[in-house]
Amino acid sequence: RRTSMIVGVFVFDLFVAGFFLAFRRVANRERRAEERFRETIINSMAILAEHRDKGTGAHIQRTKAYVKLLLERSGSDALYPRKDLPLIWQSAALHDIGKVGVPDAILLKPGSLTREEFEIVRQHPSIGGDVLGRTQELLGKDSFVVYAREITECHHEKWDGSGYPRGLKGESIPLLARIMAIADVYDA
Numbered sequence: 001r002r003t004s005m006i007v008g009v010f011v012f013d014l015f016v017a018g019f020f021l022a023f024r025r026v027a028n029r030e031r032r033a034e035e036r037f038r039e040t041i042i043n044s045m046a047i048l049a050e051h052r053d054k055g056t057g058a059h060i061q062r063t064k065a066y067v068k069l070l071l072e073r074s075g076s077d078a079l080y081p082r083k084d085l086p087l088i089w090q091s092a093a094l095h096d097i098g099k100v101g102v103p104d105a106i107l108l109k110p111g112s113l114t115r116e117e118f119e120i121v122r123q124h125p126s127i128g129g130d131v132l133g134r135t136q137e138l139l140g141k142d143s144f145v146v147y148a149r150e151i152t153e154c155h156h157e158k159w160d161g162s163g164y165p166r167g168l169k170g171e172s173i174p175l176l177a178r179i180m181a182i183a184d185v186y187d188a
Helices: 002-052 054-074 082-094 097-101 115-121 124-139 143-154 175-187
Strands: none
Touching: 002 082, 054 082, 054 175, 082 143, 082 175, 097 124, 097 143, 124 143, 143 175
């Protein structure tokens, strides 16, 4: 009788362990699928941007790499959850997504921009922030979208307050946007 009870407990434990492993396997598969989906969306946007402006696609890949390097080398990566670091690097690829709202005649203009044209270009962080804000409304507090929006909206702000679109100054500029700004200017 005692042996059958031990065998029963053992079988039950095996069942629970098997169920747990199966659940974990499914959860890992879903997580990987979500990561692949996110990467596919980002790469699709980069390809779309590259078709519109040949220099943009390569710029996106380089600045993404610079953001990763700056985060790691500056120690700023310690300020964010380790699991979020790949999300931050990936979200950096969307920093200029608002340029989809800038007419080709201005975006691809070979010469200098007029003051009016430059004012239109200056709207791209707000346009990108609006797009990502709407995405955030659909997805909730998805870390990727939160980081992407922060970077996109504020990557043209300047420490002295002379940047755009909001004229943020100093530490009121989100850290990730400051890092993105360095990567963006370095690559320009």
